[in-house]
Amino acid sequence: MILFLIAFSTILLTLETPDMNPKGDLAYVLKNIDYVVSAVFLMELIIKNIVYGYIVNGSGSYMRDAWNILDFTIVCISIISIVL
Secondary structure, three states: HHHHHHHHHHHHHHHOOOOOOOOOOOHHHHHHHHHHHHHHHHHHHHHHHHHHOOOOOOOOHHHHHHHHHHHHHHHHHHHHHOOO
């Protein structure tokens, strides 16, 4: 499911263009879908942190894997961009 959401989110990002009307229907729909997808990625991050531990839970901890560090960074950037 997460891989599908990553692919879906990537495809939706290609629909955003610099000349798109920010008050148009497409921009509104894309923004709302981005909120939902970002929330799902944040829930995945939280669940993985609960299951694997953040960093002090041994070699299997969430932040001891390079892919998870990348995932954490991308989710944080996504949340920051939504807030700003």
